[in-house]
Amino acid sequence: MTYTVLKKHKQQFSDNGFVVVDQLINQSQLTGLHQAFEDLFNGNFETGVRPDEVNWQQSTGDPTLTRQICNGWKSDRRIAEVVLDQSLGKAIAEFTGWSGVRIMIDNVIWKPAGTKSLGFHQDNAYLSWFNPGEIATCWIALDDTTAKGGTIEFARGSHKWLLREPKGDFHAPEDYKQTLSNAAQLAGVDPDVHYVEVKAGGGSFHHGKTWHGSGPNQSSNPRRSLVLHAMPDKVEFVPDNFDKGIGPIYSRYKRLGDNQLDENYFPVLWRKDGYRTPAIDDFLKT
Numbered sequence: 081m082t083y084t085v086l087k088k089h090k091q092q093f094s095d096n097g098f099v100v101v102d103q104l105i106n107q108s109q110l111t112g113l114h115q116a117f118e119d120l121f122n123g124n125f126e127t128g129v130r131p132d133e134v135n136w137q138q139s140t141g142d143p144t145l146t147r148q149i150c151n152g153w154k155s156d157r158r159i160a161e162v163v164l165d166q167s168l169g170k171a172i173a174e175f176t177g178w179s180g181v182r183i184m185i186d187n188v189i190w191k192p193a194g195t196k197s198l199g200f201h202q203d204n205a206y207l208s209w210f211n212p213g214e215i216a217t218c219w220i221a222l223d224d225t226t227a228k229g230g231t232i233e234f235a236r237g238s239h240k241w242l243l244r245e246p247k248g249d250f251h252a253p254e255d256y257k258q259t260l261s262n263a264a265q266l267a268g269v270d271p272d273v274h275y276v277e278v279k280a281g282g283g284s285f286h287h288g289k290t291w292h293g294s295g296p297n298q299s300s301n302p303r304r305s306l307v308l309h310a311m312p313d314k315v316e317f318v319p320d321n322f323d324k325g326i327g328p329i330y331s332r333y334k335r336l337g338d339n340q341l342d343e344n345y346f347p348v349l350w351r352k353d354g355y356r357t358p359a360i361d362d363f364l365k366t
């Protein structure tokens with residue numbers, strides 16, 4: 081599947097801070113991705129590399145929580161094939177106006193029936209460890225999604241509000257919409273929340289300032305999603321902020337002696353001049 085940005089999608093992204101898309105990957109990819117989720121959360125890492133963040137494992141994880149792993153692409157090539165896809169990188173460049181796109185991290189998210197919410201937040205609030213600290217995201221549903229099943233939700237137009245300091249828990253906060261209510265009040269508006277209800281394989285793109293979160297899964301079906309968080313290709317590390325947001329984890333990839341990001345850890349998916357990190361395709365083949 082090669083996703084192509086439509087003019088109306090670009091307009092929606094710019095007006096609302098997100099756009100919902102019916103199909104981002106092929107149905108034939110779903111079975112392999114479901115198996116990859118099973119493997120990752122059971123600690124079976126196909127490449128032998130442990131993901132950068134493992135927040136849940138079958139043997140030790142709290143069964144009431146949403147399961148999350150970050151940078152599954154380094155551990156499993158079925159994940160890598162999707163989140164390192166050239167057409168998704170190009171689409172993000174078209175939505176944002178960036179001249180090139182790198183992957184910052186991926187998220188592997190599994191919300192089984194009956195599990196708890198993820199709190200509303202703005203992604204860019206965690207990113208002062210690189211400059212410019214901004215991302216845009218492609219969120220892919222691997223199951224049919226519903227509001228009752230805890231799909232992702234976006235506050236329409238909230239990418240135009242100010243960027244706020246991160247507050248509250250991401251996993252299972254007492255009220256997952258509290259942070260959104262506070263931000264909306266400060267912006268002087270009533271939040272207009274849109275639930276992404278799509279068939280498996282569909283999904284959305286969102287701006288790094290758009291407020292989003294997801295409720296508990298009150299359905300009897302699992303809700304799995306694979307997420308590409310992408311950054312502009314021209315970014316630099318900011319060592320003074322390595323202790324902020326997710327800086328303590330990803331600053332470990334800074335090289336001695338310069339602030340440039342290394343393509344081995346933050347590969348370029350697409351660039352206007354035709355460049356793409358060549359090692360991606362070798363990695364996917366082996």
Ligand SMILES: O=C(O)CCC(=O)C(=O)O
Pocket residue numbers: 187189198203217219231232292293294305307
């Ligand atoms: O899948 C979810 O419920 C939330 C994912 C998320 O926070 C994101 O894609 O930025």
